Amino acid sequence: MAATDLVFAGSIPELYEQHMVPLIFEPYAQDLASRIAALAPAALLEIAAGTGVVTRRLAQALPASSRIVATDLNPAMLQEAQRRGTRRPVEWQVADAMQLPFADASFDAVACQFGAMFFPDKAHAFAEARRVLRPGGVLVFNVWDAIADNEFAATVTDALVPLYPQDPPRFMARLPHGYHNAEAIARDLVQGGFREAPQIVTVTARSPAASARIVALAYCQGTPLRGEIEARGSPGLAEATQAAAEALASRFGSGAIDGRIQAKVVTVRR
Template sequence: MDTTTTTNSFSGSSIPFKYEKYLGPLLFESYAMDMAKRVKETSPSKILEIACGTGRVTNQLLKELPNAQITATDINSAMLNLAKDIVKDHKNVTWEIVDAMSLPFGDEYFDCITVQFGVMFYQDKIKAHKEAFRVLKKGGTYIFNSWNKMEENRVIHLVKELMEEYFPADPPSFYNLPFSYFESVIITAELEEGGFDDIETSLVKANGYSKDSDSAATGLLEGAPIYGSIIEKDKDLLPEIINKLSGKLADLYGKENLSVPLQAIVTTAKKK
């Protein structure tokens, strides 16, 4: 996670844990597996992972590339500390608190840079892309994913609809930000300004999973900064909203063993 505001919002006492426990399998694990396979195809020796969160991509990279050196970074210390606890094999991993817009690494150091659902939070995407370009070796690859539009990710759109129902005057809008960076023309233009060429974007569909609709609803509302917004507006409403969201999820995907369709954009760029 990579803005100061978002970092602070993700740092509540319970948010990182619930983010990992509930949102990890629901939103992130399938794409982490996909990302690690894409990184493996570049045959890297040194990998920089930006916005590593709770370490789901890190774990998959260790499985796919057990001999690679991984520098796993995040600007959020609470997330990074949880990742250190979750990732069992630390032999080839270095952990650092890092801002993507000011990377503390030398020029042309990494073979591959990967970012899972973090680019959307950059305060200055072009500056961050320039930094990635600087620390990437010639011939290296920059790979990141970002969510497709919210309307194509129904599980999130349900949250938006509920927020508008319960708080019509000023609905909590956290999810608007991570679901705002999906237009290939804009992504390509910003990467080109950052120095990259040979840019490809592709739509990748996957399925997220949850053991039951209550867990999914809890993660969506308590495992992200939207939790703080709801609490500020009316903390007594939270159990009711969770219960209502759980019911809507159960209607769509079942009460138990949910399989939820997701869509994201995967972007690859080369440094020639």
């Protein structure tokens, strides 16, 4: 994992919320919240909550009697989530998924949207989720599928290769789209203490954007890919963003565009 991989700071949280959330995260937030709501948890823990896209959906889907605790490792992301707010009270807390600051058997469900890929020791993080679940509790999380199945991410990644031929930025392929093998996920869950076989389903959606420029800005400047680009010096961030925009326009056209996105949703009971 590179030094820039977990940096969601500076202008990234705001750009992430403004552009990435409606671009790729919103449809999966709705999907995840509906799955959690069907479980009717009295107490829910969300880990890697980011800027709160799932949290907001959960606050709508769950009754006021349900306790929602939303956590993230990055204070700047949680601050953006709190600034956006929710329709009812939520407990916000900075917390590391590798060492959750909660007692054993505290929650009926644990949710995580597109965070598992960032866990440095996935089996250990799953063990922590299992520890805080009550008997019969459920862990529900999603991960991005292979980058080839996610057209915008693949196009942006490929567009940067000619700019940095000796060391192209590979953040998107290496991390967000680097943990999608169902067998590996199931193995890590077993190592984390889960005994039941997980349910793993593939969910495909569309990613709409007003322009190729918006997509390029979202990926190049609203994610840790920005740190990889900036670490390479010249060409700079503006040139990289422009190259991505041109590649996207060439593939998807001018004006409003949309691309295929795909993820795996994992449900496993304690």
